[in-house]
Amino acid sequence: MLTLLKSWVRPDAFHAVLNERSVRWYNACLRITRDADLAADAVQEALLKAWNHRDEFRGEAALDSWIHRIALNAAIDLTRRRKRRAEDELDPESFEAGPTSSAESQYVEQAFGKDLSTAMQRLSTKERQIFLLKHVEGWRLEEVAESLQMPIGSVKNSLFRAVRKLRVDLQVWRGEHD
Amino acid sequence: MINDEDLLLYHYRELDAADRARIGAALSAQPELAQRLQALIARLDVAASIPEVEVPAQALQRWRVALDRAATETRVTQAPRRFSFPLMWQAAAAAVTVFALIFSVQRVMQPSVPTETARSVESYAYEHGLKVHLASTERRLASLEEASPEERARLVDTIIGQNQMYALAAERAGEPQLARVLRAFNPILEDLANGRGDTTAADVSQLSFELRVMQARLGAGASSNNIL
Numbered sequence: 001m002l003t004l005l006k007s008w009v010r011p012d013a014f015h016a017v018l019n020e021r022s023v024r025w026y027n028a029c030l031r032i033t034r035d036a037d038l039a040a041d042a043v044q045e046a047l048l049k050a051w052n053h054r055d056e057f058r059g060e061a062a063l064d065s066w067i068h069r070i071a072l073n074a075a076i077d078l079t080r081r082r083k084r085r086a087e088d089e090l091d092p093e094s095f096e097a098g099p100t101s102s103a104e105s106q107y108v109e110q111a112f113g114k115d116l117s118t119a120m121q122r123l124s125t126k127e128r129q130i131f132l133l134k135h136v137e138g139w140r141l142e143e144v145a146e147s148l149q150m151p152i153g154s155v156k157n158s159l160f161r162a163v164r165k166l167r168v169d170l171q172v173w174r175g176e177h178d
Numbered sequence: 179m180i181n182d183e184d185l186l187l188y189h190y191r192e193l194d195a196a197d198r199a200r201i202g203a204a205l206s207a208q209p210e211l212a213q214r215l216q217a218l219i220a221r222l223d224v225a226a227s228i229p230e231v232e233v234p235a236q237a238l239q240r241w242r243v244a245l246d247r248a249a250t251e252t253r254v255t256q257a258p259r260r261f262s263f264p265l266m267w268q269a270a271a272a273a274v275t276v277f278a279l280i281f282s283v284q285r286v287m288q289p290s291v292p293t294e295t296a297r298s299v300e301s302y303a304y305e306h307g308l309k310v311h312l313a314s315t316e317r318r319l320a321s322l323e324e325a326s327p328e329e330r331a332r333l334v335d336t337i338i339g340q341n342q343m344y345a346l347a348a349e350r351a352g353e354p355q356l357a358r359v360l361r362a363f364n365p366i367l368e369d370l371a372n373g374r375g376d377t378t379a380a381d382v383s384q385l386s387f388e389l390r391v392m393q394a395r396l397g398a399g400a401s402s403n404n405i406l
Binding site for chain 1: 182183186187190192218221222223225226228230231232233234237238240241242244245246248249
């Protein structure tokens, strides 16, 4: 069975899922990074990582889901690295406050719509990533914490903060919070 | 009182069994609480429903190329593994050839006068074996750069062993100059095997050059006794 799986995970299998699922991977990474180049880099990194570790693919999940998860981790990692570089060069607080580049703003504006854009802009990078990984990707809080290298309590707090910000900006809840 | 965070964690199935049961019961008993949760999730779904954009064609092409390249590199890096097993057989075959050669040369040096035919057959075997040795040494030297330290040491040991045998064969065949040149390679090869830093790529390159010169001379004067 293992031999069968290994023989199946060949370049043509990768190309097949690439053709079918690349839009999903790319958009997931784009939501995390909010940068087209970083998202493309994340997908490429995921493909190569998955290819190089294809012997570890056991087939419990579909190949595309496996690559999807690797791509998200790569996107988080690339964003983290970019942040470190930015912190070396810029005032860290100005970066933590949210995306500032015009390319990012343009993407958010285009993809999210104006109201949503404003709401998402109010989220910090971490809050946005945690909300997306939890609400959109359906990761367990432990998985989010591991990937973002944060304590699970901090992940929970960031998630609640993100929801509160989105709630205010989108008028989700109307004063029913205690 | 059930707060928003509890409701959210209930929805995400992140509560322990006791809290889950407690909130589940409250939701069943209080329709307004259930509506509150539904409203929250519906609005968060809106927040999360981000329209997808198309993948830039350039990025897609880049991924395909990267994948193809990785697959090709995998095939290339697997090649030396396939090569390493026959290499053992090559080494064994070369050793047998050299011993046969030494045996032949010893017979030639016997007091009895060999016929011209026997001498030319032995001469041919000697030159042919030497050519094979020089060519394979050159190939192995070329592959040293990509070899792991263990594989490198093993390859160099093989070359040195065969070199010594050929030097011995050359001496016995009345080729002292060739024997000297073959032996002159050994210190550099030993440095390579021991991983000493003073052996540079230039040394290996020089060695390869000498090997090619010797092969060229062998090719040019195959029938000549003094090939150098």
